[in-house]
Amino acid sequence: MHDSDNFKKIFPSFSDELIDEIETNAIHQSYKAGDVIMRTGQYINNTILVTKGQIKIYREGENGGEFFMYYLQPGQACAVSMICATRSQTSQIMAKVVEDVELIMIPLSLMEKWMMKFRSWYEFVLFTYRTRFEEVLEVVDSIAFRAMDERLEFYLKRHAEACSCKDLKLSHQEIATELNTSREVISRLLKKMEQRGLVRLHRNQIELLT
Amino acid sequence: MHDSDNFKKIFPSFSDELIDEIETNAIHQSYKAGDVIMRTGQYINNTILVTKGQIKIYREGENGGEFFMYYLQPGQACAVSMICATRSQTSQIMAKVVEDVELIMIPLSLMEKWMMKFRSWYEFVLFTYRTRFEEVLEVVDSIAFRAMDERLEFYLKRHAEACSCKDLKLSHQEIATELNTSREVISRLLKKMEQRGLVRLHRNQIELLT
DNA sequence: TGTTCTATGTGATAAATGTTACTGTGTATA
DNA sequence: TATACACAGTAACATTTATCACATAGAACA
Numbered sequence: 005m006h007d008s009d010n011f012k013k014i015f016p017s018f019s020d021e022l023i024d025e026i027e028t029n030a031i032h033q034s035y036k037a038g039d040v041i042m043r044t045g046q047y048i049n050n051t052i053l054v055t056k057g058q059i060k061i062y063r064e065g066e067n068g069g070e071f072f073m074y075y076l077q078p079g080q081a082c083a084v085s086m087i088c089a090t091r092s093q094t095s096q097i098m099a100k101v102v103e104d105v106e107l108i109m110i111p112l113s114l115m116e117k118w119m120m121k122f123r124s125w126y127e128f129v130l131f132t133y134r135t136r137f138e139e140v141l142e143v144v145d146s147i148a149f150r151a152m153d154e155r156l157e158f159y160l161k162r163h164a165e166a167c168s169c170k171d172l173k174l175s176h177q178e179i180a181t182e183l184n185t186s187r188e189v190i191s192r193l194l195k196k197m198e199q200r201g202l203v204r205l206h207r208n209q210i211e212l213l214t
Numbered sequence: 215m216h217d218s219d220n221f222k223k224i225f226p227s228f229s230d231e232l233i234d235e236i237e238t239n240a241i242h243q244s245y246k247a248g249d250v251i252m253r254t255g256q257y258i259n260n261t262i263l264v265t266k267g268q269i270k271i272y273r274e275g276e277n278g279g280e281f282f283m284y285y286l287q288p289g290q291a292c293a294v295s296m297i298c299a300t301r302s303q304t305s306q307i308m309a310k311v312v313e314d315v316e317l318i319m320i321p322l323s324l325m326e327k328w329m330m331k332f333r334s335w336y337e338f339v340l341f342t343y344r345t346r347f348e349e350v351l352e353v354v355d356s357i358a359f360r361a362m363d364e365r366l367e368f369y370l371k372r373h374a375e376a377c378s379c380k381d382l383k384l385s386h387q388e389i390a391t392e393l394n395t396s397r398e399v400i401s402r403l404l405k406k407m408e409q410r411g412l413v414r415l416h417r418n419q420i421e422l423l424t
Numbered sequence: 425t426g427t428t429c430t431a432t433g434t435g436a437t438a439a440a441t442g443t444t445a446c447t448g449t450g451t452a453t454a
Numbered sequence: 455t456a457t458a459c460a461c462a463g464t465a466a467c468a469t470t471t472a473t474c475a476c477a478t479a480g481a482a483c484a
Contacts, residue, residue: 065359073354087344097352111366120284120330120431133343134297140350141306144283147357148394151276152471184358186472191432207431207480361440385461396442400463417450417461 267315
Protein backbone atom coordinates (compact mmCIF):
# COMPACT_ATOMS: atom_id res chain seq x y z
CA MET A 5 0.00 0.00 0.00
CA HIS A 6 1.33 3.43 -0.91
CA ASP A 7 1.64 6.25 1.54
CA SER A 8 -0.94 8.24 -0.36
CA ASP A 9 -3.54 5.51 0.24
CA ASN A 10 -2.69 5.71 3.91
CA PHE A 11 -2.97 9.46 4.04
CA LYS A 12 -6.26 9.36 2.26
CA LYS A 13 -7.65 7.13 4.98
CA ILE A 14 -6.16 8.98 7.90
CA PHE A 15 -6.88 12.48 6.57
CA PRO A 16 -9.98 11.93 4.47
CA SER A 17 -10.64 15.64 4.08
CA PHE A 18 -7.31 16.35 2.33
CA SER A 19 -7.43 16.90 -1.41
CA ASP A 20 -5.25 14.79 -3.71
CA GLU A 21 -3.10 17.80 -4.57
CA LEU A 22 -2.47 18.47 -0.92
CA ILE A 23 -1.54 14.86 -0.29
CA ASP A 24 0.95 15.03 -3.17
CA GLU A 25 2.50 18.13 -1.63
CA ILE A 26 2.74 16.47 1.73
CA GLU A 27 4.39 13.41 0.28
CA THR A 28 7.05 15.35 -1.54
CA ASN A 29 7.85 17.78 1.28
CA ALA A 30 7.09 16.30 4.64
CA ILE A 31 9.60 14.88 7.08
CA HIS A 32 8.66 11.57 8.65
CA GLN A 33 9.50 10.80 12.24
CA SER A 34 8.73 8.05 14.69
CA TYR A 35 8.88 7.92 18.47
CA LYS A 36 8.62 5.22 21.11
CA ALA A 37 6.20 5.10 23.99
CA GLY A 38 7.47 7.30 26.79
CA ASP A 39 9.36 9.69 24.51
CA VAL A 40 8.78 13.37 25.04
CA ILE A 41 8.26 14.95 21.62
CA MET A 42 7.95 18.52 22.74
CA ARG A 43 8.86 20.33 25.92
CA THR A 44 7.60 23.54 27.42
CA GLY A 45 9.81 26.41 26.31
CA GLN A 46 11.19 24.60 23.27
CA TYR A 47 11.19 26.35 19.89
CA ILE A 48 8.86 24.98 17.26
CA ASN A 49 9.47 25.29 13.57
CA ASN A 50 7.21 22.58 12.28
CA THR A 51 3.58 21.69 12.36
CA ILE A 52 2.98 18.14 13.50
CA LEU A 53 0.50 15.70 11.97
CA VAL A 54 -0.04 12.35 13.64
CA THR A 55 -0.45 9.31 11.40
CA LYS A 56 -0.13 6.55 14.00
CA GLY A 57 -0.08 6.06 17.77
CA GLN A 58 -1.19 8.12 20.73
CA ILE A 59 0.18 11.31 22.22
CA LYS A 60 -0.84 13.05 25.41
CA ILE A 61 -0.61 16.82 25.75
CA TYR A 62 0.23 18.34 29.14
CA ARG A 63 0.49 21.75 30.65
CA GLU A 64 3.48 21.91 32.97
CA GLY A 65 3.40 23.67 36.33
CA GLU A 66 6.30 25.57 37.82
CA ASN A 67 6.90 22.95 40.49
CA GLY A 68 7.03 20.01 38.11
CA GLY A 69 3.33 19.25 37.79
CA GLU A 70 2.04 17.63 34.59
CA PHE A 71 -1.57 18.54 34.04
CA PHE A 72 -3.26 16.45 31.36
CA MET A 73 -5.03 18.48 28.69
CA TYR A 74 -5.95 16.23 25.77
CA TYR A 75 -5.04 13.37 23.46
CA LEU A 76 -3.54 13.73 20.01
CA GLN A 77 -4.49 10.90 17.70
CA PRO A 78 -4.01 9.72 14.11
CA GLY A 79 -5.64 12.15 11.72
CA GLN A 80 -5.10 15.06 14.06
CA ALA A 81 -2.61 17.89 14.24
CA CYS A 82 -1.05 19.64 17.18
CA ALA A 83 -2.88 22.97 17.43
CA VAL A 84 -0.12 24.45 19.54
CA SER A 85 2.50 23.54 16.97
CA MET A 86 0.45 25.35 14.34
CA ILE A 87 0.05 28.38 16.53
CA CYS A 88 3.65 28.54 17.59
CA ALA A 89 5.07 27.72 14.18
CA THR A 90 3.31 30.77 12.82
CA ARG A 91 5.58 33.02 14.83
CA SER A 92 8.39 30.63 15.65
CA GLN A 93 7.37 30.89 19.28
CA THR A 94 8.23 28.54 22.10
CA SER A 95 5.91 25.74 23.09
CA GLN A 96 3.40 26.30 25.86
CA ILE A 97 2.84 22.61 26.36
CA MET A 98 4.55 19.25 26.70
CA ALA A 99 3.79 16.26 24.46
CA LYS A 100 4.47 12.70 25.59
CA VAL A 101 4.09 9.51 23.54
CA VAL A 102 1.74 6.95 25.05
CA GLU A 103 1.77 4.44 22.21
CA ASP A 104 4.48 4.23 19.52
CA VAL A 105 3.97 7.14 17.18
CA GLU A 106 4.56 8.02 13.57
CA LEU A 107 4.22 11.58 12.52
CA ILE A 108 4.79 14.07 9.75
CA MET A 109 6.49 17.39 10.24
CA ILE A 110 5.70 20.28 7.97
CA PRO A 111 7.99 23.31 7.90
CA LEU A 112 6.51 26.64 8.85
CA SER A 113 6.99 28.18 5.40
CA LEU A 114 5.05 25.43 3.65
CA MET A 115 2.26 25.37 6.16
CA GLU A 116 1.70 29.08 5.53
CA LYS A 117 1.80 28.70 1.75
CA TRP A 118 -0.72 25.88 1.83
CA MET A 119 -3.24 28.00 3.71
CA MET A 120 -3.74 30.06 0.56
CA LYS A 121 -3.18 27.25 -1.92
CA PHE A 122 -5.27 24.36 -0.60
CA ARG A 123 -8.78 24.89 0.60
CA SER A 124 -8.76 21.54 2.40
CA TRP A 125 -5.63 22.51 4.34
CA TYR A 126 -7.11 25.85 5.33
CA GLU A 127 -10.21 24.15 6.61
CA PHE A 128 -8.22 21.52 8.43
CA VAL A 129 -6.18 24.15 10.24
CA LEU A 130 -9.24 26.11 11.31
CA PHE A 131 -11.02 22.93 12.34
CA THR A 132 -8.02 22.00 14.47
CA TYR A 133 -7.97 25.38 16.19
CA ARG A 134 -11.66 25.26 16.82
CA THR A 135 -11.89 21.76 18.26
CA ARG A 136 -8.87 22.24 20.51
CA PHE A 137 -10.10 25.54 21.79
CA GLU A 138 -13.40 23.94 22.68
CA GLU A 139 -11.67 20.99 24.30
CA VAL A 140 -9.57 23.29 26.45
CA LEU A 141 -12.71 25.18 27.45
CA GLU A 142 -14.20 21.91 28.64
CA VAL A 143 -11.08 21.29 30.67
CA VAL A 144 -11.50 24.71 32.25
CA ASP A 145 -15.06 23.74 33.11
CA SER A 146 -13.98 20.59 34.82
CA ILE A 147 -11.42 22.32 37.05
CA ALA A 148 -13.35 25.53 37.65
CA PHE A 149 -16.74 24.07 38.51
CA ARG A 150 -16.24 20.49 39.66
CA ALA A 151 -14.79 18.74 42.67
CA MET A 152 -12.23 15.98 42.39
CA ASP A 153 -14.73 13.11 42.22
CA GLU A 154 -16.40 14.51 39.11
CA ARG A 155 -13.10 15.50 37.60
CA LEU A 156 -11.91 11.93 38.02
CA GLU A 157 -14.98 10.58 36.22
CA PHE A 158 -14.43 13.11 33.42
CA TYR A 159 -10.81 12.04 33.18
CA LEU A 160 -11.64 8.34 33.00
CA LYS A 161 -14.30 8.95 30.38
CA ARG A 162 -11.90 10.80 28.13
CA HIS A 163 -9.31 8.07 28.43
CA ALA A 164 -11.87 5.43 27.58
CA GLU A 165 -12.82 7.40 24.48
CA ALA A 166 -9.18 7.73 23.45
CA CYS A 167 -8.47 4.00 23.57
CA SER A 168 -12.00 2.96 22.59
CA CYS A 169 -12.00 0.45 25.38
CA LYS A 170 -13.27 -0.05 28.92
CA ASP A 171 -10.04 -1.32 30.45
CA LEU A 172 -7.75 1.54 31.28
CA LYS A 173 -4.12 0.70 31.96
CA LEU A 174 -3.45 3.38 34.51
CA SER A 175 -1.94 3.42 37.97
CA HIS A 176 -3.46 5.56 40.68
CA GLN A 177 -0.22 7.50 40.88
CA GLU A 178 -0.36 8.30 37.18
CA ILE A 179 -3.91 9.60 37.42
CA ALA A 180 -3.04 11.66 40.49
CA THR A 181 -0.13 13.30 38.70
CA GLU A 182 -2.22 14.16 35.64
CA LEU A 183 -4.98 15.69 37.76
CA ASN A 184 -2.45 17.42 40.00
CA THR A 185 -3.56 15.78 43.23
CA SER A 186 -2.21 12.98 45.42
CA ARG A 187 -2.41 9.22 44.97
CA GLU A 188 -4.31 8.70 48.22
CA VAL A 189 -7.09 10.96 47.06
CA ILE A 190 -7.43 9.05 43.80
CA SER A 191 -7.33 5.66 45.57
CA ARG A 192 -10.12 6.72 47.91
CA LEU A 193 -12.29 8.21 45.18
CA LEU A 194 -11.84 5.15 42.97
CA LYS A 195 -12.83 2.96 45.91
CA LYS A 196 -16.01 4.95 46.28
CA MET A 197 -16.69 4.60 42.57
CA GLU A 198 -16.22 0.86 42.90
CA GLN A 199 -18.73 0.80 45.76
CA ARG A 200 -21.17 2.71 43.58
CA GLY A 201 -20.70 0.05 40.90
CA LEU A 202 -19.12 2.36 38.35
CA VAL A 203 -15.77 0.62 38.05
CA ARG A 204 -13.93 -2.55 39.01
CA LEU A 205 -10.38 -2.08 40.27
CA HIS A 206 -7.38 -4.22 39.40
CA ARG A 207 -3.67 -3.76 39.64
CA ASN A 208 -2.61 -1.18 37.02
CA GLN A 209 -6.00 -1.39 35.45
CA ILE A 210 -9.40 0.19 35.87
CA GLU A 211 -12.38 -1.49 34.33
CA LEU A 212 -15.28 0.81 33.50
CA LEU A 213 -18.69 -0.76 34.02
CA THR A 214 -20.94 2.02 32.76
CA MET B 215 -12.64 62.54 12.20
CA HIS B 216 -13.69 59.82 9.77
CA ASP B 217 -14.30 56.25 10.78
CA SER B 218 -11.35 55.13 8.69
CA ASP B 219 -8.99 57.28 10.74
CA ASN B 220 -10.43 55.67 13.83
CA PHE B 221 -10.05 52.15 12.48
CA LYS B 222 -6.51 52.85 11.48
CA LYS B 223 -5.69 53.74 15.05
CA ILE B 224 -7.56 50.92 16.69
CA PHE B 225 -6.53 48.23 14.22
CA PRO B 226 -3.15 49.48 13.05
CA SER B 227 -2.29 46.22 11.31
CA PHE B 228 -5.25 46.41 8.90
CA SER B 229 -4.49 47.41 5.34
CA ASP B 230 -6.33 50.34 3.74
CA GLU B 231 -8.20 48.03 1.39
CA LEU B 232 -9.40 45.95 4.31
CA ILE B 233 -10.56 49.03 6.18
CA ASP B 234 -12.51 50.12 3.10
CA GLU B 235 -14.18 46.72 2.97
CA ILE B 236 -15.05 46.87 6.64
CA GLU B 237 -16.53 50.35 6.30
CA THR B 238 -18.78 49.41 3.43
CA ASN B 239 -19.93 46.07 4.83
CA ALA B 240 -19.81 46.02 8.58
CA ILE B 241 -22.75 46.44 10.91
CA HIS B 242 -22.19 48.80 13.81
CA GLN B 243 -23.66 48.10 17.23
CA SER B 244 -23.43 49.59 20.66
CA TYR B 245 -24.21 48.19 24.10
CA LYS B 246 -24.52 49.57 27.58
CA ALA B 247 -22.61 48.45 30.65
CA GLY B 248 -24.27 45.37 32.05
CA ASP B 249 -25.64 44.14 28.72
CA VAL B 250 -25.02 40.55 27.79
CA ILE B 251 -23.87 40.47 24.18
CA MET B 252 -23.61 36.75 23.80
CA ARG B 253 -25.00 33.85 25.78
CA THR B 254 -23.89 30.25 26.05
CA GLY B 255 -25.77 28.18 23.52
CA GLN B 256 -26.70 31.10 21.30
CA TYR B 257 -26.08 30.86 17.54
CA ILE B 258 -23.39 33.09 16.14
CA ASN B 259 -23.35 34.31 12.57
CA ASN B 260 -20.99 37.23 12.89
CA THR B 261 -17.46 37.88 13.92
CA ILE B 262 -17.20 40.64 16.49
CA LEU B 263 -14.58 43.39 16.51
CA VAL B 264 -14.43 45.76 19.46
CA THR B 265 -13.77 49.43 18.76
CA LYS B 266 -14.62 50.91 22.15
CA GLY B 267 -15.34 49.86 25.73
CA GLN B 268 -14.67 46.74 27.77
CA ILE B 269 -16.16 43.27 27.58
CA LYS B 270 -15.62 40.36 29.92
CA ILE B 271 -15.77 36.78 28.65
CA TYR B 272 -17.10 34.06 30.95
CA ARG B 273 -17.52 30.33 30.87
CA GLU B 274 -20.85 29.36 32.40
CA GLY B 275 -21.28 26.39 34.71
CA GLU B 276 -24.33 24.16 34.79
CA ASN B 277 -25.46 25.51 38.14
CA GLY B 278 -25.31 29.17 37.18
CA GLY B 279 -21.64 29.84 37.82
CA GLU B 280 -19.87 32.55 35.82
CA PHE B 281 -16.19 31.83 35.58
CA PHE B 282 -14.14 34.76 34.31
CA MET B 283 -11.85 33.92 31.39
CA TYR B 284 -10.53 37.13 29.83
CA TYR B 285 -11.15 40.69 28.75
CA LEU B 286 -12.02 41.81 25.25
CA GLN B 287 -10.80 45.31 24.46
CA PRO B 288 -10.71 47.83 21.63
CA GLY B 289 -8.61 46.51 18.75
CA GLN B 290 -9.43 42.92 19.61
CA ALA B 291 -11.81 40.37 18.20
CA CYS B 292 -13.78 37.63 19.87
CA ALA B 293 -11.91 34.42 19.04
CA VAL B 294 -14.93 32.32 19.90
CA SER B 295 -17.12 34.29 17.50
CA MET B 296 -14.60 33.60 14.75
CA ILE B 297 -14.46 29.95 15.56
CA CYS B 298 -18.19 29.52 15.86
CA ALA B 299 -19.06 31.67 12.89
CA THR B 300 -16.96 29.39 10.73
CA ARG B 301 -19.44 26.58 11.25
CA SER B 302 -22.45 28.53 12.48
CA GLN B 303 -22.04 26.82 15.80
CA THR B 304 -23.44 27.85 19.15
CA SER B 305 -21.43 29.92 21.56
CA GLN B 306 -19.39 28.20 24.24
CA ILE B 307 -19.06 31.37 26.28
CA MET B 308 -20.93 34.35 27.66
CA ALA B 309 -19.91 37.96 26.98
CA LYS B 310 -20.89 40.78 29.31
CA VAL B 311 -20.29 44.51 28.82
CA VAL B 312 -18.32 46.17 31.61
CA GLU B 313 -17.97 49.60 30.07
CA ASP B 314 -20.19 50.98 27.28
CA VAL B 315 -19.18 49.26 24.09
CA GLU B 316 -19.12 49.92 20.37
CA LEU B 317 -18.48 47.06 18.05
CA ILE B 318 -18.51 45.94 14.45
CA MET B 319 -20.12 42.77 13.26
CA ILE B 320 -18.87 41.02 10.19
CA PRO B 321 -21.01 38.35 8.55
CA LEU B 322 -19.60 34.86 8.27
CA SER B 323 -19.46 34.88 4.46
CA LEU B 324 -17.33 38.02 4.34
CA MET B 325 -15.00 36.97 7.08
CA GLU B 326 -14.22 33.81 5.09
CA LYS B 327 -13.70 35.69 1.84
CA TRP B 328 -11.32 38.14 3.48
CA MET B 329 -9.08 35.35 4.72
CA MET B 330 -8.00 34.72 1.16
CA LYS B 331 -8.22 38.31 -0.03
CA PHE B 332 -6.48 40.33 2.67
CA ARG B 333 -3.21 39.25 4.14
CA SER B 334 -3.65 41.57 7.10
CA TRP B 335 -7.02 40.01 7.93
CA TYR B 336 -5.62 36.50 7.72
CA GLU B 337 -2.84 37.44 10.08
CA PHE B 338 -5.19 39.18 12.46
CA VAL B 339 -7.42 36.11 12.68
CA LEU B 340 -4.50 33.78 13.36
CA PHE B 341 -3.04 36.22 15.86
CA THR B 342 -6.38 36.30 17.65
CA TYR B 343 -6.59 32.53 17.83
CA ARG B 344 -3.07 32.25 19.07
CA THR B 345 -3.21 34.88 21.80
CA ARG B 346 -6.56 33.65 23.13
CA PHE B 347 -5.43 30.06 23.16
CA GLU B 348 -2.40 31.06 25.15
CA GLU B 349 -4.48 33.15 27.51
CA VAL B 350 -6.82 30.26 28.17
CA LEU B 351 -3.83 28.02 28.83
CA GLU B 352 -2.70 30.49 31.48
CA VAL B 353 -6.13 30.34 33.03
CA VAL B 354 -5.86 26.54 33.14
CA ASP B 355 -2.54 26.96 34.92
CA SER B 356 -4.00 29.20 37.53
CA ILE B 357 -6.81 26.80 38.42
CA ALA B 358 -4.91 23.56 37.98
CA PHE B 359 -1.78 24.43 39.91
CA ARG B 360 -2.60 27.23 42.30
CA ALA B 361 -4.60 27.68 45.49
CA MET B 362 -7.20 30.39 45.89
CA ASP B 363 -4.83 32.99 47.35
CA GLU B 364 -2.60 32.93 44.29
CA ARG B 365 -5.56 32.76 41.95
CA LEU B 366 -6.95 35.89 43.58
CA GLU B 367 -3.66 37.74 43.04
CA PHE B 368 -3.61 36.61 39.40
CA TYR B 369 -7.19 37.79 39.02
CA LEU B 370 -6.49 41.21 40.50
CA LYS B 371 -3.39 41.63 38.37
CA ARG B 372 -5.31 40.94 35.18
CA HIS B 373 -8.01 43.41 36.13
CA ALA B 374 -5.44 46.09 36.90
CA GLU B 375 -3.90 45.51 33.47
CA ALA B 376 -7.29 45.76 31.79
CA CYS B 377 -8.18 49.14 33.29
CA SER B 378 -4.57 50.36 33.46
CA CYS B 379 -5.15 51.52 36.98
CA LYS B 380 -4.54 50.49 40.58
CA ASP B 381 -8.02 51.13 41.92
CA LEU B 382 -10.29 48.24 41.10
CA LYS B 383 -14.02 48.87 41.42
CA LEU B 384 -15.00 45.39 42.49
CA SER B 385 -17.09 44.03 45.33
CA HIS B 386 -15.97 40.89 47.14
CA GLN B 387 -19.11 39.15 45.94
CA GLU B 388 -18.30 39.94 42.32
CA ILE B 389 -14.79 38.52 42.62
CA ALA B 390 -16.11 35.43 44.39
CA THR B 391 -18.59 34.77 41.60
CA GLU B 392 -15.99 35.15 38.89
CA LEU B 393 -13.58 32.80 40.65
CA ASN B 394 -16.38 30.40 41.50
CA THR B 395 -15.91 30.54 45.25
CA SER B 396 -17.73 32.26 48.12
CA ARG B 397 -17.58 35.86 49.29
CA GLU B 398 -16.32 34.90 52.75
CA VAL B 399 -13.27 33.21 51.26
CA ILE B 400 -12.44 36.28 49.19
CA SER B 401 -12.96 38.59 52.17
CA ARG B 402 -10.59 36.48 54.27
CA LEU B 403 -7.92 36.31 51.59
CA LEU B 404 -8.14 40.03 50.82
CA LYS B 405 -7.77 40.77 54.51
CA LYS B 406 -4.61 38.68 54.56
CA MET B 407 -3.32 40.51 51.50
CA GLU B 408 -4.00 43.80 53.27
CA GLN B 409 -2.03 42.58 56.30
CA ARG B 410 0.83 41.67 53.97
CA GLY B 411 0.70 45.20 52.61
CA LEU B 412 -0.29 44.20 49.08
CA VAL B 413 -3.61 46.05 48.95
CA ARG B 414 -5.73 48.58 50.79
CA LEU B 415 -9.42 47.78 51.10
CA HIS B 416 -12.31 50.19 50.65
CA ARG B 417 -15.98 49.84 50.02
CA ASN B 418 -16.45 48.60 46.44
CA GLN B 419 -12.84 49.28 45.73
CA ILE B 420 -9.50 47.54 46.05
CA GLU B 421 -6.38 49.60 45.86
CA LEU B 422 -3.30 47.75 44.69
CA LEU B 423 -0.09 48.83 46.40
CA THR B 424 2.46 46.77 44.49
C1' DT C 425 11.50 -20.07 47.53
C1' DG C 426 12.55 -15.87 49.49
C1' DT C 427 13.46 -11.05 48.52
C1' DT C 428 12.50 -6.75 46.58
C1' DC C 429 9.79 -3.50 44.42
C1' DT C 430 5.70 -1.27 42.94
C1' DA C 431 0.89 -0.59 43.51
C1' DT C 432 -2.77 -0.16 46.50
C1' DG C 433 -5.63 0.38 50.95
C1' DT C 434 -6.53 2.97 54.94
C1' DG C 435 -6.30 5.55 59.36
C1' DA C 436 -4.96 9.88 61.58
C1' DT C 437 -4.33 14.49 61.15
C1' DA C 438 -3.62 19.11 59.04
C1' DA C 439 -4.89 22.65 56.01
C1' DA C 440 -7.84 24.83 52.72
C1' DT C 441 -12.21 25.86 51.33
C1' DG C 442 -17.34 26.01 51.77
C1' DT C 443 -21.43 27.09 54.63
C1' DT C 444 -24.25 29.24 58.10
C1' DA C 445 -25.17 32.79 60.98
C1' DC C 446 -24.80 37.03 62.75
C1' DT C 447 -22.76 41.91 63.23
C1' DG C 448 -21.67 46.37 61.88
C1' DT C 449 -21.24 50.17 58.54
C1' DG C 450 -21.74 53.19 54.82
C1' DT C 451 -25.14 54.66 51.06
C1' DA C 452 -29.22 55.64 49.06
C1' DT C 453 -33.72 56.85 49.41
C1' DA C 454 -38.44 57.41 51.29
C1' DT D 455 -34.27 61.84 59.88
C1' DA D 456 -35.49 57.20 59.60
C1' DT D 457 -35.39 53.13 57.02
C1' DA D 458 -33.84 49.84 53.91
C1' DC D 459 -30.23 47.76 51.62
C1' DA D 460 -25.86 46.33 49.77
C1' DC D 461 -21.29 45.47 51.36
C1' DA D 462 -17.93 43.81 54.44
C1' DG D 463 -15.96 41.40 58.79
C1' DT D 464 -15.81 37.41 61.42
C1' DA D 465 -16.80 33.27 64.31
C1' DA D 466 -18.16 28.47 64.27
C1' DC D 467 -18.52 24.51 61.98
C1' DA D 468 -18.72 21.05 57.89
C1' DT D 469 -16.53 19.23 54.05
C1' DT D 470 -12.95 18.45 50.91
C1' DT D 471 -8.36 17.83 49.89
C1' DA D 472 -3.40 17.23 51.27
C1' DT D 473 0.02 14.93 53.95
C1' DC D 474 2.11 11.45 56.82
C1' DA D 475 2.47 6.90 58.37
C1' DC D 476 2.14 2.34 57.79
C1' DA D 477 0.08 -2.22 56.22
C1' DT D 478 -0.87 -5.50 52.62
C1' DA D 479 -0.81 -7.64 48.12
C1' DG D 480 0.81 -8.92 43.73
C1' DA D 481 4.72 -9.02 40.33
C1' DA D 482 9.42 -9.53 39.20
C1' DC D 483 13.47 -11.67 39.95
C1' DA D 484 17.68 -13.50 42.23
